[in-house]
Amino acid sequence: MAELPKRSDDFRSVLMDVSVVGAGHVGLVTGACFADLGHSVVMMDNDARRIAKLKRGIMPYYEPGLEELVERGVREHRLHFTTSMKDAVAKSTIIFIAVGTPQKASGEADLAYVDTVARAIAEHLDGYRLIVEKSTVPVQTGQWVAHTIKTYLKRKHVFDVASNPEFLREGTAIQDFMKPDRVVIGVQSVRAKRLLIELYKPLGAPIVVTDMNSAELIKHASNSFLSMKISFINAVAQVCERCGADVEQVAAGMGLDPRIGRAFLNAGAGFGGFCFPKDLEAFIKISEQLGYNFELLKAVRNINEEQKRSFAIKIQQALWVVKHKTIGVLGLAFKPNTDDMRYAPAIDVIKYLQEEGATVQAFDPQAHHEATTLLPGVSLCRTAYDAARGADCLAVLTEWNEFKELDFRRIKALMRQPLIVDGRNIYDPQRLKSLGFRYLGVGRGRVGSGHRGPV
Numbered sequence: 001m002a003e004l005p006k007r008s009d010d011f012r013s014v015l016m017d018v019s020v021v022g023a024g025h026v027g028l029v030t031g032a033c034f035a036d037l038g039h040s041v042v043m044m045d046n047d048a049r050r051i052a053k054l055k056r057g058i059m060p061y062y063e064p065g066l067e068e069l070v071e072r073g074v075r076e077h078r079l080h081f082t083t084s085m086k087d088a089v090a091k092s093t094i095i096f097i098a099v100g101t102p103q104k105a106s107g108e109a110d111l112a113y114v115d116t117v118a119r120a121i122a123e124h125l126d127g128y129r130l131i132v133e134k135s136t137v138p139v140q141t142g143q144w145v146a147h148t149i150k151t152y153l154k155r156k157h158v159f160d161v162a163s164n165p166e167f168l169r170e171g172t173a174i175q176d177f178m179k180p181d182r183v184v185i186g187v188q189s190v191r192a193k194r195l196l197i198e199l200y201k202p203l204g205a206p207i208v209v210t211d212m213n214s215a216e217l218i219k220h221a222s223n224s225f226l227s228m229k230i231s232f233i234n235a236v237a238q239v240c241e242r243c244g245a246d247v248e249q250v251a252a253g254m255g256l257d258p259r260i261g262r263a264f265l266n267a268g269a270g271f272g273g274f275c276f277p278k279d280l281e282a283f284i285k286i287s288e289q290l291g292y293n294f295e296l297l298k299a300v301r302n303i304n305e306e307q308k309r310s311f312a313i314k315i316q317q318a319l320w321v322v323k324h325k326t327i328g329v330l331g332l333a334f335k336p337n338t339d340d341m342r343y344a345p346a347i348d349v350i351k352y353l354q355e356e357g358a359t360v361q362a363f364d365p366q367a368h369h370e371a372t373t374l375l376p377g378v379s380l381c382r383t384a385y386d387a388a389r390g391a392d393c394l395a396v397l398t399e400w401n402e403f404k405e406l407d408f409r410r411i412k413a414l415m416r417q418p419l420i421v422d423g424r425n426i427y428d429p430q431r432l433k434s435l436g437f438r439y440l441g442v443g444r445g446r447v448g449s450g451h452r453g454p455v
């Protein structure tokens, strides 16, 4: 669990009035963290139920440390919630737009929420404001936001628009926000630059100042690059499986080169979440609209799709026939420390197995609520051991820490066949083999290389 940063009282910064529009993953963390830095924050969302719950201290999603941070902000009167855009505009100097930018059927980002918010801000503007785009958006969105506000202003007021992409990860969002590697601000005026530098000063992080288009591209390029690293190592894992090499050793050897780095070279059952798959698609699309065919990113996407499929096929081949067999799944969320299942690899893998006639029983420490609607037909178990009970195969799809410390003697006694297919390479193959398991990881060709046969 992320360690909740203690509130520091020695920040020497000008305290500001900030509004954040959109209480989703990025918006709520942003608002709660700014409040914790001492700023006065109004969190606005047009979802009245969400705001009512937040006022009662109920979080809309699971994020380690967030509840405590929100509770502290509310108790100390620095964090307020509203459904009124008028309030959000009236009580702030800086307004962050952190609404969703979901994917359209065409793959491009749907900017309707951003447009609606820009128009609503314009309607209530009564003096200078700095409007900051924080949602992940295609390049040139900031320019469109500025144009939209100007078009819909009721009276002539001076305002600035800036881009300030967020790089936080779900599960470690608060630490990522409070201790960022860098803060990127894309601005068009000295006034906007000064305000944002002042706002972020307490974090003590390097601040990269660019124009708006470049800031927007930094976000898309960063997420796409990280996705590319994952697909690269997953492609290497495929080769490892075919030649008897171990991708973990390959990644360790590559990662020591500081030009490459070990981070995001974890091979597995593919990447998911609401950011990488969607942002990759959106970047491919915007590049296309700008006249560039980003073939590299298309390959990144295709490798990821194939990786999920090949993981399901690995289970199928290990069992010979999966029809009427029981597969226990450990982990449904797209990664640990979150209850988020959006674009989770577990969805594709489980659907494939179900289509082949398997019975699936699964356990995830947080994601059961989402799984109920996303995965009909899957029995959700109370513990990892229940997921192993009577199973012909135990498949790991999310690397929750608690799965690393299971009692494998007990697991073996519960399973019908002692087969573990590890989609996150969290187990030591030799150890599991010595306990009598048949073990298949991802890209760990040498160990368990006989996965085409029954033993």
Ligand code: UGA
Pocket (backbone or CB within 6 Å): 136, 166, 167, 168, 169, 170, 171, 223, 226, 230, 263, 264, 265, 266, 267, 268, 269, 270, 271, 272, 273, 274, 275, 276, 279, 334, 335
């Ligand atoms: C990602 C970025 O890491 C953040 O910097 C960014 O702010 C965020 O998207 C966003 O745009 O909002 P997040 O989606 O929370 O953050 O999750 P990651 O930790 O990046 O993981 C994404 C997926 O990649 C997960 O499914 C994870 O299992 C997978 N992954 C990650 C791998 O398969 N291998 C790795 O080595 C690393």
